[in-house]
Amino acid sequence: MTKRDFLAMEDWSSDEIDALLALAVRCKRGEVAGGMARRVLAMVFMDPSLRTRASMETAMFLHGGHALTLEPGKGSWTMETDVDAVMDGSTVEHIIEAARVLGRYADALAVRTFPKGSDWAVERQDLTIRNFARYCDKPVINLESSRRHPCQGLADALTMREHLGETAAKRFVLMWAWHPKALPTAVPASAAIAAAHLGMDVTIARPPHYDLDPDDYAVIRGLARRRGGNLAVTDDLDGALDGAHAVYAKAWGSLERFGDPDAERALRDGKRDWRLTEERIRRTAGGAGIALHCLPVRRNVEIDGAVLDGPQSVVVDEAENRLHVQRALLLELIGSREP
């Protein structure tokens, strides 16, 4: 019997994802208690977190378990990720040992690791999370890697189901937003995958040079088609928003300038108008489309405060749903069958 990891939504079958979402709904309704007595989740945060840490820790506690947090470089050892490294530099602990050892203490390992390098050809392989999964003999959960943020994707899916009801053939727009920094593409890719899972018609509105990785497009398109939807990519933001049922505003950096902040900034210059405003949210279907964001959001930069504070924003529900989908995921991966 092999252990099961959760590194990307598309690694699991659609039936498995639907079962998770159904269990999340039952968790949210208060119908699922216990299941994690004496269970330990070890979390390794190589990057900052608010929702992820708070919701995972709460998820374990609510079911009787415990989540512990290690922060390499901040309280825990700096980590080496190159499998073949001769470690005579500044990194102290190899992820091989960290993965093996934490697998002895904990029932599952959860890892956050943002891209750090300068070469997308390397980063797109998502080696850090994959090596954690390879060397740990317990389930490994992706808390956002270079390529994916699948717990966020699950929460996005649950939130759209809650607010839109039947999602098939409804229109989902992932809109690029300006941001002072070049952010990773894990969240936008995962949000579009979530929408594809729901059978929605997915439109990605982004300026030239801001395409997601071609493989991401292939995954989104393939999944959308299997589930009855489709994928379109456009640079006509306002046109895309017309009649949309859900708008996911999110900043990300150009992969064409990955690892070159100055060049990337030059590409971004002049695009501050790519922002979800009240005027834009009114373009949505019936003027009532929902606005999503993974948070943290740059207020009045990615999304205007008036939208975030208005009735169409579901960002707080979306953040809450992180808790419930993760309860379901943890119960599925490491829960006991006893009540």
Add this chain to the structure above:
Amino acid sequence: MTKRDFLAMEDWSSDEIDALLALAVRCKRGEVAGGMARRVLAMVFMDPSLRTRASMETAMFLHGGHALTLEPGKGSWTMETDVDAVMDGSTVEHIIEAARVLGRYADALAVRTFPKGSDWAVERQDLTIRNFARYCDKPVINLESSRRHPCQGLADALTMREHLGETAAKRFVLMWAWHPKALPTAVPASAAIAAAHLGMDVTIARPPHYDLDPDDYAVIRGLARRRGGNLAVTDDLDGALDGAHAVYAKAWGSLERFGDPDAERALRDGKRDWRLTEERIRRTAGGAGIALHCLPVRRNVEIDGAVLDGPQSVVVDEAENRLHVQRALLLELIGSREP
């Protein structure tokens, strides 16, 4: 029904405070078990802590609950506190979203936020803690803000009751102490409010230019008078100590030079004699007055080691009482009625 926050002792009625203190006594005696099953407290520490973090975490655990800790800028995102900010700078998460989201995961939110700015006219509004309370729909607990440290005040009150018995008309001296840095006024204000609540005659002994905020004086005086005591302010330290029953030594910076460290340091120069020494503690009533401090204390700078290690020091009891008053506070705010 509106939620109830705990931002300042004076926000609650004297009867409510007395009920809290009575419940704290029962907690300390071991008469109160449980009450926090499945309850989560989210703590946001924007500044360092030892007692507060350890005692809150212990308080939740002892009753079956769980406290989680987030540290903006150290493991969690840097936070924007300006409600109208256009977030194109370095802050990543707005407290509006943080407050709303944590209110979804947790049953209460507790926040530590020291003054950071350079303008007392702004800091005295205590906007960060007040905005957390405004945007979170669960109870918000102040773990020390720019103006108040009410959990410390509760512990101070309990400690004085334990050691002094009847406190009415007994003499409480808040003495300014020299310190290498200009510290906030939240603790001295809260300690004097606690003494006022106990009906004590409050004397604040401080050098010229070291007055607390006029509003603090008004709150202390008003509360003291309602409870049968009074407030005096003096620069005669030794005279104030003569016959005192409780001495609270504490450093704070001059509000007249707030945000101007060099000018403030010049004011402080030559005042290292403002220190609680053995000679001074012997001036107290019967030579047996108690010495209080919120901790951390600068040994041999604010209070001499001989005093801290001597029989009149109650600083460790005071720190222990943080645990018990917070158990009472948490049970009151978010405890279940079931055992």
Add this chain to the structure above:
Amino acid sequence: MTKRDFLAMEDWSSDEIDALLALAVRCKRGEVAGGMARRVLAMVFMDPSLRTRASMETAMFLHGGHALTLEPGKGSWTMETDVDAVMDGSTVEHIIEAARVLGRYADALAVRTFPKGSDWAVERQDLTIRNFARYCDKPVINLESSRRHPCQGLADALTMREHLGETAAKRFVLMWAWHPKALPTAVPASAAIAAAHLGMDVTIARPPHYDLDPDDYAVIRGLARRRGGNLAVTDDLDGALDGAHAVYAKAWGSLERFGDPDAERALRDGKRDWRLTEERIRRTAGGAGIALHCLPVRRNVEIDGAVLDGPQSVVVDEAENRLHVQRALLLELIGSREP
């Protein structure tokens, strides 16, 4: 009745250590549940950790208790360790107050404190951990101090018993390894003490100028002889490895150049061949001796990846055993007698 600390293995009698190891075996087999309800362990980490923090936190949780973590200088106050300090500098909290206060919140205090100073004559007194023990009225557990890492020693002993069976008269080699930094001697000293406790013939293979403290040699030799073994020190690494049953590879800095990194580095230069290679591990008894390391290990610098990933490496078992020996230790020190 006086409280009992765990600062060094040799502070406890051999019978007490054997009883701990026996309880650890029962914990590992799943034969010991509960015992820590409402028990709190306060951990103070003045230095980084992965295994120690994760395993202590897990140990407390598995038996119903709770471990909380404070990190002075990172979320908690910077700490003063000089008992007589006039605290007018940058340290904010004295360990005297920290020890006293945490003893009020917690049932035991655990502290990690690496040597920081430049003078081995001072550091060898291990004053920080000893002062925590002196001023805290609850049991204090050493999570690695300047001189000792006794929880690691317990895990080393358990691991060797598991893998070697009868250990009496078997050969244990502590081999110095090159490392880019001058590391402390607490781990190698504690590993040799553990082997001495097991009655093994201990050989320390190190280059000239890399002796452990003379007192360490005396403790190791004395204990080894009482338990039927012995101590030898050599600079013939390959000769020492011939026929060894257990090899503990570990880097440490020269005490002769303590606090002088440049001079120490000059001593280390040219010694990169002091590394546990596949060729060297084949020199062991029957070519099948076990390889130990406390972790984190510098891959391909202290020990080659092929050895760490090979069948003779027990480093992950050793790390797992940290959990079980600490469960036993905590149950012994603060466990309740009720189930």
